[in-house]
Structures are given as structure tokens and as C-alpha cells.
Amino acid sequence: MPSILFVGIDVSSKNNVVCCLPEGDVHKPLSRFTVTNDEPGVMIFQERIKALMSKHGLTHIRFGLEATGPFSSHLARYLQSVLTFEPYEHAVYVFNPSLIKEFKKAHFLYAPKNDRVDAWFIAAKLRSGHLPRAYTWSESMxxxxxxxxxxxxxxxxxxxxxxxxxxxxxxxxxxxxxxxxxxxxxxxxxxxxxxxxxxxxxxxxxxxxxxxxxxxxxxxxxxxxxxxxxxxxxxxxxxxxxxxxxxxxxxxxxxxxxxxxxxxxxxxxxxxxxxxxHLASIPQTLTSVPGMGPIFAAGILSEIGDIGRFPSHMKLAKYAGLAWTENQSGNFKGVESRLIKSGNRYLKYYFTEAAKSVQVHDTIFAQYYSHKKAEPAKYAEKRALALTARKLVRLVDHLLRTNRLYEPQEVIRQEA
The missing domain is CATH 1.10.287 (Helix Hairpins)
Known part of the structure; x- marks a missing residue:
């Protein structure tokens, strides 16, 4: 018996266009409607979703929307921590718009671009699985x-x-x-x-x-x-x-x-x-790293949020845009690789700026930076800084997961 309602929401500055899909491969929505993107609008949204759940005897709700800056921030927060959908369990997922775009291409090469279609594809992406970690909101962060x-x-x-x-x-x-x-x-x-x-x-x-x-x-x-x-x-x-x-x-x-x-x-x-x-009121250990001042620590912490969102430091590095493209097919493997173009630009900036400072103040990072800079490669200085920032990602990931103060041997252990 179907038990989950998949709710895709296409957000704009004025309206939220909603598409509700049931479990299975059914293409026809259970409901479509539009509400204003304000507090009265989300209250109407809440009542309509609860009525739909009761009508079809469902038990779980999955909400999905794209990250559209300030336009989606209020709605995501209200869905996660303000509105109540009891007795139904619910979770909120905020997608990178590029993921929804690629999901559309994977199903239809020339899908039309409008709010109703986008809401359907967001709901369909929810239903397909392979979801990111559920959205959580922290006022301090x-x-x-x-x-x-x-x-x-x-x-x-x-x-x-x-x-x-x-x-x-x-x-x-x-x-x-x-x-x-x-x-x-x-x-x-x-x-x-x-x-x-x-x-x-x-x-x-x-x-x-x-x-x-x-x-x-x-x-x-x-x-x-x-x-x-x-x-x-x-x-x-x-x-x-x-x-x-x-x-x-x-x-x-x-x-x-x-x-x-x-x-x-x-x-x-x-x-x-x-x-x-503000940082003084948030428990953290990043400032124990030499050269990692409060500004860099705050920038990194605020963009990462809950480190549990990332299964590993590799996923965190990719989110920060500090991962490299791979070009391989059969026996061919490209010699040169570039940093990926996607990622959180704020997190990439603060990791890179922090790496500049840490490699000046910490012996291990200084040696690593000098070694990479001396390697014969194009753009040696930029490459060395990017690699040092990537190394810093591993350290930050470790400190946030263990909540421990920085010890240089921890970096050595990670490199082994």
C-alpha cells in the first residue's frame, strides 16, 4: 500500500508551484496547486498537504525544492522546523538546481522549462531515490x-x-x-x-x-x-x-x-x-590550527554546517569545489586535470584563503606547499595552493568529526 507522498516545489520570489506524486511509476500527480511565497501561503500549503495525506491514507511526506538563495530559504526553514505535519513523518531535501537540470535531461532531451514541469521533476527526483542528506536548519549557523x-x-x-x-x-x-x-x-x-x-x-x-x-x-x-x-x-x-x-x-x-x-x-x-x-558562542576546534583565524574558521563552519551531511572528506572536497576532473577511456588517461567548476564558491574561497595562511604558520603544511610548488607543472603556485587547500579539507573534516584540538601528527596519520 502506498505510504509516501513526494512533494516537489518550484520556488520563485512570488509563488510556490507544488506537485504531489504518489509512490510507484504513476506520472499523474495526486494534486497540483500554487500558493504565494509568504507566511499566509505556507499556512495554506500546510493545510492542503495534511488534507491530501488524510484523503489517501499516507503516512510519510518528502518535500523537495531547489536551492534558490533567499527565495527558498524561508520555505525550507518553515518546512523543516516551523510547520507541523503531525501525525505524519516528514523530511525536507534541498537540491542543487544543476542536479534537477541533469535529471530532466536524463529523462527527456527537450523537456519544456516552466514552473509546473519543474515541480513535477523535483517530485520525481524525490521518488527516484539517491537523495542528499535531509535538510536541517541551525539558527546560529x-x-x-x-x-x-x-x-x-x-x-x-x-x-x-x-x-x-x-x-x-x-x-x-x-x-x-x-x-x-x-x-x-x-x-x-x-x-x-x-x-x-x-x-x-x-x-x-x-x-x-x-x-x-x-x-x-x-x-x-x-x-x-x-x-x-x-x-x-x-x-x-x-x-x-x-x-x-x-x-x-x-x-x-x-x-x-x-x-x-x-x-x-x-x-x-x-x-x-x-x-x-558570533563565533565565540559556537563550540569549535578549527581555530586550534596555526594560521586558522576566526574569520576563516567561521567561513568554513558556516558553509559546512553539520559535518554529518558528508559521508567522507572526499564528498566535502567536492562540495567545496576542491576536486579534480578525470578524463579516462579504455587505455587512455588524460595527463592534465582541472578543478571541477561546480561547488560552493564561498566554501572554496574560505578554504583557499585559510590554506594561504596555514601554510605560513604550520610546518607540515609549509613543507607540503613548498614540495608541491617545486614540482614541474603548469601554474605551479596555483596548483600548490589548491592541493594545500585540499589537504586542509581532510584536516577540517577530521577535527569536525572528532571535535578534537589540532595535533600535527593527526595530519601525518591521514596522509599515511
């Missing part, structure tokens, strides 16, 4: 994820703004790269760029006055301000000169750019403090 993803957005925006600033900087001060500032967006560097209208202003300024400017804006952090001043004047003398109209336009553009950069820098600092405060 969801809140941490909002903060770490916002930081990701701010950092990438800051990088874009900085790159745009550097294009204008070359026009204004073409030899600035050979100047004394390693970080072109440091407070002192930005002050030099903003407050000197042209390279001539730097050239004609006395070394003593330029030293005083550097000391004031650098808050006396430079060991040899005279050397900084002389390096600035040397770079200014070798730079191209701009005509006045062009110089005025470049200065205006850079002033606007610098205001945005300073604002983003402040936002990044505020987010760092918020992330650190």
Missing part, C-alpha cells in the same frame, strides 16, 4: 553564514574598487608602484594619492615637509620617514605628466573611488568584529 557571506561580498567589492583605483593611479602617478608603499590602499598611501594633485606637488615639496606629512599620516609607524619621502620623490620624477584637464578628471574619479574604498574598509572591520563575536 545561518546567522554566521549571513555575516561571512557579506564579508565575502565586501572583500570582493573592495578588490574590484582597488583594481579600478590602480588603473587611474597609473595615469596620475605612473611610477607609484616602485614607490615606498607595499599596500597601495593603506591609510598613508591613500592620503598621498588624494592630497597631492599632481606629481609636481611632490617633486617641489621639501624633503622635510614631505617627511612631516608621512609621519603625521603614518602615525609615526615608519622607521625611516626620510627614506619614504625620498622614494616618493624619486617615483614622482620618473612618472609621466598629465595635461591639466585630464589630471582634473583623474583626480575627481580617484577621490570618488577612495571614498568607496575607505567605506568598504570600515565595513570589513565591522564585519570582522561581528563574526568574531
Amino acid at each position: 545561518a546567522a554566521l553564514q549571513r555575516l561571512t557571506r557579506t564579508r565575502f561580498h565586501v572583500v570582493h567589492t573592495l578588490t574590484r574598487e582597488t583594481n579600478f583605483l590602480l588603473t587611474n593611479l597609473f595615469l596620475k602617478f605612473s611610477s607609484y608602484a616602485s614607490g615606498p608603499f607595499r599596500h597601495k590602499t593603506s591609510a598613508t598611501s591613500l592620503a598621498v594619492i588624494e592630497e597631492f594633485a599632481s606629481v609636481e606637488d611632490i617633486i617641489h615639496m621639501s624633503v622635510e615637509d614631505l617627511m612631516a606629512f608621512v609621519m603625521e599620516r603614518g602615525r609615526n609607524q615608519f622607521e625611516n620617514p626620510e627614506e619614504v619621502a625620498l622614494a616618493l620623490q624619486k617615483a614622482a620624477r620618473s612618472s609621466y605628466r598629465l595635461p591639466k584637464a585630464m589630471a582634473d578628471a583623474v583626480n575627481f574619479a580617484m577621490a570618488s573611488n577612495i571614498r568607496i574604498i575607505r567605506s568598504l574598509q570600515e565595513q570589513a572591520k565591522s564585519l570582522q568584529k561581528a563574526i568574531e563575536d
Whole structure:
């Protein structure tokens, strides 16, 4: 006797299109309906599903929907932890949209693309089996994820703004790269760029006055301000000169750019403090790894969530996009392989950034990175970093499963 109802939901910003399939190979849905994607809509959805269960004498419900960012987050949470479907047992599954797309192709080469068809295929995927781990929701992890993803957005925006600033900087001060500032967006560097209208202003300024400017804006952090001043004047003398109209336009553009950069820098600092405060309330051992600061640990934790979702570190690496493609057929095996293009871009970012830091602070990771970087291969540095990040996945997987502090021999044991 059929006992499971498979409920596929195609989510959009306004509506949730629902298709309910019974067990077996029946193509005709038991019910189709549409509700609004808001709280009143899900309450109507709840009552209709319970009525359908009672009418057909079913006992279990499987809900399925695609991960569509903010549009699906409320519905998934309500289905998993807010709504009640008693006395019926229910589970929620959130699919990567690419899985549903490939599932459609496997059954129909030219299936139409509309909400009703998509809802049917989601329900059919539920019914076919091979499901991911059931969706669970954690308020603390969801809140941490909002903060770490916002930081990701701010950092990438800051990088874009900085790159745009550097294009204008070359026009204004073409030899600035050979100047004394390693970080072109440091407070002192930005002050030099903003407050000197042209390279001539730097050239004609006395070394003593330029030293005083550097000391004031650098808050006396430079060991040899005279050397900084002389390096600035040397770079200014070798730079191209701009005509006045062009110089005025470049200065205006850079002033606007610098205001945005300073604002983003402040936002990044505020987010760092918020992330650190939030992480302090979550028990974890990742920060015991040398170089794994609270920001990287928070980014990794918030994207992984429950480590039980992943059967092994290999599945976790694939989810993070830190797995390699394979090209083999018969006796042929491709020599080169590339990182897969799928995966969680936030998790990949935080694993990669963490690997950069860990290989600096931990001897075992430093040796591994140096060894891989020395191997004769294309893109040796990028390859070494990706492999180091993959090694870090194994360590993180181990620490999360055992809830233990980091010990270097644990890494050695995993490598054996």
C-alpha cells in the first residue's frame, strides 16, 4: 500500500508551484496547486498537504525544492522546523538546481522549462531515490553564514574598487608602484594619492615637509620617514605628466573611488568584529590550527554546517569545489586535470584563503606547499595552493568529526 507522498516545489520570489506524486511509476500527480511565497501561503500549503495525506491514507511526506538563495530559504526553514505535519513523518531535501537540470535531461532531451514541469521533476527526483542528506536548519549557523557571506561580498567589492583605483593611479602617478608603499590602499598611501594633485606637488615639496606629512599620516609607524619621502620623490620624477584637464578628471574619479574604498574598509572591520563575536558562542576546534583565524574558521563552519551531511572528506572536497576532473577511456588517461567548476564558491574561497595562511604558520603544511610548488607543472603556485587547500579539507573534516584540538601528527596519520 502506498505510504509516501513526494512533494516537489518550484520556488520563485512570488509563488510556490507544488506537485504531489504518489509512490510507484504513476506520472499523474495526486494534486497540483500554487500558493504565494509568504507566511499566509505556507499556512495554506500546510493545510492542503495534511488534507491530501488524510484523503489517501499516507503516512510519510518528502518535500523537495531547489536551492534558490533567499527565495527558498524561508520555505525550507518553515518546512523543516516551523510547520507541523503531525501525525505524519516528514523530511525536507534541498537540491542543487544543476542536479534537477541533469535529471530532466536524463529523462527527456527537450523537456519544456516552466514552473509546473519543474515541480513535477523535483517530485520525481524525490521518488527516484539517491537523495542528499535531509535538510536541517541551525539558527546560529545561518546567522554566521549571513555575516561571512557579506564579508565575502565586501572583500570582493573592495578588490574590484582597488583594481579600478590602480588603473587611474597609473595615469596620475605612473611610477607609484616602485614607490615606498607595499599596500597601495593603506591609510598613508591613500592620503598621498588624494592630497597631492599632481606629481609636481611632490617633486617641489621639501624633503622635510614631505617627511612631516608621512609621519603625521603614518602615525609615526615608519622607521625611516626620510627614506619614504625620498622614494616618493624619486617615483614622482620618473612618472609621466598629465595635461591639466585630464589630471582634473583623474583626480575627481580617484577621490570618488577612495571614498568607496575607505567605506568598504570600515565595513570589513565591522564585519570582522561581528563574526568574531558570533563565533565565540559556537563550540569549535578549527581555530586550534596555526594560521586558522576566526574569520576563516567561521567561513568554513558556516558553509559546512553539520559535518554529518558528508559521508567522507572526499564528498566535502567536492562540495567545496576542491576536486579534480578525470578524463579516462579504455587505455587512455588524460595527463592534465582541472578543478571541477561546480561547488560552493564561498566554501572554496574560505578554504583557499585559510590554506594561504596555514601554510605560513604550520610546518607540515609549509613543507607540503613548498614540495608541491617545486614540482614541474603548469601554474605551479596555483596548483600548490589548491592541493594545500585540499589537504586542509581532510584536516577540517577530521577535527569536525572528532571535535578534537589540532595535533600535527593527526595530519601525518591521514596522509599515511
